Amino acid sequence: MRTTLNTIFSQVQGNLNRVATDINKINSQISSGRQMSKLSDNPTNLVSALGMRSTVAEIGQYQExxxxxxxxxxAAESAxxxxxxQVMEAKTLAISAQTPVVEGxxxxxAPQVANLLEQAxxxxxxxIGGKYIFGGYRTSGYSEAExxxxxxxxxxxxxxxGTAPTAGLPLAADELSINGIGVPASVAAGPYSADSAAAKATAINSVSDQTGVTAEVTxxxxxxxxxxxxxxxxAGDLVINGVDIFGAATGIADQDSDNVLIESINAQQATTGVNASRxxxxxxxxxxxxxxxxEVTTTANGEAVTHLNGAAGTNTTSGxxxxLSNRTFMLESSLTGVGPxxxxxxxxxxxxxxxxxVTGEPGDTAGDGKVAALAxxxxxGNVRYTGDREGVLEIKVGKVEKIAITQNGQEALKNTKVFETLQDLEDTLLGKNYTEVRSFRSVTDTGATFASGNTGLPDDAESPQVASGSFTxxxxxxxHVPPESFDAIIPVDVNVDTPQSIADKISNVPGLDASWNIDGYLDITSSDSARYTFAMDADSSNFTEALGITNKDLQVHALDKSIADLSEVMEELTTRISDFGARGNRIDAQRQIFTNLDLAVQENLSDRQDTDILKAIMDLKAAENAYEAALASAARTMQVSLLDYLS
Known part of the structure; x- marks a missing residue:
């Protein structure tokens, strides 16, 4: 078959175009540094490269x-x-305060300790960057009030x-709701009548898991x-909670100076649940x-002596x-009568x-049936924590993997009691708010009367001797906000009282526990150290001095306790510092992992998408030679064909 000139020209032109396309592609690879510019260049490699680019971006975010x-x-570890x-400095101050030279x-x-607390x-x-490191998930978004x-x-x-409500007012079922949850009726149980504070607290606390609100009794x-x-x-002149205090005629002195009235009432405390003082x-x-x-009942004669009711009759007083709640809460009451x-x-x-x-809440309106606890x-002396109490701030280091980077302030600081311990030391230096004491002198027989001389206390002329009287x-x-104080007078009769009976009298005081340890030392402690503190007051019996539990002794003991507590706080802080150090080590290890991974992915990505410049130059030179050869060949071919055509 005869090959025409058009056929030869088309073939030559196609070959030249293919070679020119190859040259252009190589030029593009060299100038862009990329092997591929569109999917058709190398579909398999391009899809793989796109996946690797996404991985590199993720690694970059994880590294950030x-x-x-x-x-x-x-920042947390440094803080x-x-x-x-600060705690170590406070401990040093406490140790220096133990020496007699600085006793006065x-x-x-105390102001130095207060300053340390403020710095803490x-x-x-x-x-860091406007974010609170100990706020848990609440790193920002605080208010003017908080x-x-x-x-x-x-x-x-x-x-x-609350104030003391009028007696005879129990809670009826759903008469009160807290955060939308109805409170069941208060129910009498044992010595607690349905209208008592204990019965109402029990009713409220029975739904506290739903309301988030608990009730405590004063x-x-x-x-x-x-x-x-x-x-x-x-007999019958004074009846307390149904118990007749005097079974026979008993003389009472002005101001009960001989403690007969107080002791008679306290002798029935196990039955009445009431402690008497002056x-x-x-x-x-x-x-x-x-x-x-x-519930106090007095006759006219009983009232003339005790003045407990203001007039003969029966009065009932409730607690x-x-x-309390960690969050704001709302109380709602059923309504009676005619509005508004x-x-x-x-x-x-x-x-x-x-x-x-009554409530202290500025927005509370009488008679609307609602109280919102917002203030x-x-x-x-208290340090309030307003951050997140449960969450732990985390960072994402994988599709599902996370690393905890901080602790919330409750766990990192509040639970160490660092603020309370520093405040306790300040109070101790100021001589107030004690929670425990151990006597400096011991007894050998807690059942012997003080008058017997067999208690084991020193009986020499230079040592203080216990006498009949009382201490407060x-x-x-x-x-209660603000805190409330009350005095308890402990009568002492050396002919009747023993070390054990005095400990029992102290234990009968609400908020206090007292006992003699195995070595014969008297321990007096607050039954709830977060709620009750105490101090010694007037003592006409020499009991506190004889045992070594005067306010001066309490301060010395409290300094010892503060030093021990500060040491415990330092250990707690050390544990948390170590924990943050471990977290930092994990961050460093994870950072190295991502650095190595990034290098590996970048290398693989480079193999798939980056141009091998040396190879590309060689390919370009070969393509250019091919192009020039094709041109020369085409010129000769076209020349012969034209001459043949003309002839």
Whole structure:
């Protein structure tokens, strides 16, 4: 078959175009540095390269996360180390305060400890990039009322303190709701009547897992209207919680100076659940040992001597309730009567009716059946934590894998009790708020009367001797805001009392426990150290001096305790510092893993997408030679064909 000129031209042109396309492709690879510019260049390699590019981007994000996490861990570890340094300095001050040389200067050291506490709170509020490192998930978003995670001199959570409600007002079922959850009826149980604070607290606490609100009791308190007057009390003249205090005629001195009235009441405490004392004026003070009511019945003669009721008859006094929650909460009562001001039986039963003057909540309106606990109450010496109490800040280092980089402030700091311990040391230096003491002198026989001389206490002329009289213990209840104090007078009769009987009398005081240890030393402790503190007051019996439990002794013991507590806090902080160090090590290890992985992926990606310049230049030179040869061949071919055509 004859080959035409057009056919030859088309073939030559196609060959030249293919070679020119190859040259252009190689030029593009050299200039861009990439082997592929579109999917058709190498579909398999391009898909693989795109996946690798995505992996490189993910690794880059994980590395940024690790850098952020590393910075947070470093800042947290540094803050904890500095707080530990503050604690060490406080311990040094406490040790120096033990020496007799500075004994009188202890109150002057207290401001230094207060300054250390303030610095510790400042460090606890450390930020990185505007984010609080100890806020848990709440790293930002604080309010004017809660400007940062740790706030000094504010209560923890939210509280409502009720007044003592009128007796005879039990809670009916669903008469009160908390956060939308109905509270069941209060029910009588044992010594607790249905209208007692204990019964109402039990009802409220039975749904606390749903409401987030718990109730605590401040025991009932009755203070006589006038000092005790001398006279004779007979059977039936004074009845407390159904117990007749005097079975026979008993003489009572003015202000009960011989403690007969107090001792007679306290002798029945196991049955009545009521402890008796006197205030500084000689007036009788009754306090329930728990959440039961105090029902006092006096005849005209009984009232003339005790002045407990103001007039002959029966009065019942209830304890008060305090409602607590970590979050704001709402109380709602059923309504009675005709508006616009309604009766609030649910709130009245817990002593929270009457509006803001009663509840302390600025927005509370009397008679609307609602109380919202929103206010953050002042409380000197306390450090409030407002951050997230459960979450732990994490960074993502994989599709599902995460690394915890911080602890929330509750776990990292509050649980170490660093703030409470520093505040306790400041209080100790100022001589207040003690929670425990052990006597400096011991006894050998806790059952011997003091008059017998067989207790084992020194009986030489230079040692103080226990005498008949009384000593006073002042107790502070910190669960009430502001804290409330009451005095307990402990009568001492050396002819009757033994070391054990005095310990029993102290244990009968609400908030205190007392016992003799195996070595014969007297231990007095707060039954709830977070709630009750105590101090010794007037002592006409020499008991506190003879045993070595005067306020001076309490301060020495408290300094020893503070030093031990500070050591424990330092150990706790060391544990947390080590934990952050371990987290930092994990960050470093993960960072190295990603660095190596990034290099490997980048290398593989380069193999698939980057141009081999040396090979490309050689390919280009070969293509150019091919192109020039094709041109020369085409020229000769076309020349011969044209001559053939013309001939």
């Amino acid at each position: 996360n690790l850098d952020h996490g590393g910075a947070m861990i470093t 904890l180390r500095q707080i530990k340094d 200067d202890r109150p002057l050291i 709170v400042t460090l606890a509020n450390t930020q 400007p940062m995670p740790f706030i000094q001199d504010k209560i923890d959570g939210y509280r409502l303190n 025991p009932a308190l009755v203070t006589a209207t006038a000092p005790v007057t001398n006279g004779t009390l007979n 205030d500084s004026s000689g007036s009788l003070v009754l306090k329930a040992v728990d959440g039961r009511n105090i 008060r309730l305090e409602l 001001v309604f009766g609030e039986p649910g709130l009245e039963a817990i002593g929270l009716n009457g509006g803001s003057t 953050i109450t002042d409380l000197d 213990i002042s107790i502070m209840d910190h669960d």
